Amino acid sequence: MSRRAVSLSVLAFVLALLILLAADVLLVIFAGILFGVFLSAGAGLVSRVTGVGRGGAIALFILLVTAGLIGSFLAFAPAMLEQADELARQLPPALESLRDRISSFSWGPSLLGRLAPSRLMSGEGGFASTAVSATFGAIGNFVIILFVGLYAAIDPGLYRRGLRALLSPELRPRGEEVMDVAGHTLRNWLGGQLISMSFVGLFTWLGLWLIGIPLAFILGLIAAILTFIPNIGPVLSAVPALLLAMPEGWSQVGLVLAVFLTVQAVESYVVTPIIQKERVSLPPALIISAQLLMGVLFGLMGLLLATPLAALVLALVREVYVHDYLEERQETLLLRDPPDQPMQEKRQL
Template identity: 80%
Template sequence: MSRRTVSLTVLALVLALLILVAPDVLLVIFAGVLFGVFLSAGGGLVQRVTGLQRGAGIALFIVLVLLALTGAFLAFAPAMFEQADALARQLPPAFEDLRDRISAYSWGPTLLSRLAPSRLLSSDGGFASTAVSATFGALGNVVIILFIGLYTAVDPGLYRRGLRALLAPPLRPRGDEVLAIADGTLRGWLGGQIISMTVVGVLTWLGLWLIGIPLAFILGLIAALLTFIPNIGPVLSAVPALLLALPEGAEQVGLVLAVFLTVQTFESYLVTPLIQKERVALPPALIISAQLLMGVLFGLMGLLLATPLAALALALVREVYVHDYLEEGPAKAQGPDRAD
């Protein structure tokens, strides 16, 4: 067996073992790498504009992002907190109104009993303790993601060289190409998501404001954030707006639906195709399937990372399996491994 085959087999076995033993850890690492790609792209842009060194460019980019977030927070915080507080006050009555409407049907009480919050609670307070532990676990994961992203952004070559060293010498040039393709795929997906989130948030805010829905700003912000989860996010973002429109009658509910459908159609069929490269574009059925699988297996973290993971997996399958193996691409065209 050649060194080329052995190196690929060992990498595949190690990855499979990690997936079986510690899949949650791999998700956190991937999230950190994704954040590192974001910092690297932003820092690279600052570096090209200012001529600074890589580390200084990334540091300046982080400062600029923090300043932008602080400025936006100071500018919109009063309205945001006011609207969030109003939303928290208005949603419970809206839920009660929806509950009363469902209870009017013969099947309503059965459905409501199955969805009762008491089913989530245990007599020993297990729900509360689980929520607390999950919160601290999430905060710890966020810290780890931030540090992984920072370290990989400051010196990505160190980690690329480490991965490259695990490959047999004849495969290393092709390994560099595949890593560059993976980096480009994640950059393209991130850029597309940021633009899509901004477009959806602004258009949703304007649309709801024009039809007179209260709390349009906070609802637009919710829509922008949930756009990070394609397909499922837009459905979730429409729920608060529909609940607020429900007491106003069917006409207002229809207008809210029209706003969300128009915004999502515009984003799906015009914005996304224009801003995403062809190699990042994913079949909708594949996205939904990946989200369903990752959400069931790994919860919220899996759902959030399902789409970039699917994009990366599709790019790797295309380059490594289809191009290099099935079509006998460059990796096999380099000749025999002389060190066998």
């Protein structure tokens, strides 16, 4: 077996072993890498504008982001907190109204009984203890993601050289190209996603404000945040707005639904293709399948990271399997002379 085959076999074996034994850890590391890509992209922009080195550019970018978040919070905090409090006050009556409508159907009481809070909270290790443990686990994962992303952004070359050293010498140049493609794919997806989130939040806010829905600002903010989860996020973001519109009648519910459908249609079919320029094009069925699979296997973390992970896997499959193996194999077969050609010519003579 050649050194090339051995190095690829070792990498595949180690990756498969880590997926089997510590898939959750790999998911947290991938989230850290995605955060590192965000820091690297921002630091690169700062470095081009200011001319400072990589470390200083990262520190300056973090300061700018922090200052922007603090400034936005101070500017919008009064309205945001007031609307969040009002949303928390109005949702229970809206849910009660929905509950009454469900109860009017024959199957309603049975469904409501299954969703009763007492059943969700009952039992040892029930919902309450699960929520507490999940909260502490989420905080720990968040800290790990921050540090992994920070270290990866400060010196990405260190980790690239480590991966490169695991490949045989003849594969190292191609390995560098594949790592460049992977980083380019994640940067494209992340940049497009941030712009799409801003678009959805802004125009959802304006649309709800124009049709007179209360708390339009906080509902637009929720829509922007949940856009990070394609396909499923927009559905979840529409639920609070629809609940608030129900007491106003079905015409208002229809207007709210029209706002969300219009914004999502423009974002999906106009904004995102223009931003990404088809470089991170993912089939919708693949996105939904990846989200369902990752959500079932890894919960909320898997659902959040399903789309960028699918984009990365698709890019690697295209570069490594299709281009380097299938197409190379096809070219080899086409260049090879048919072994029976001389005999066939003799037979024709």
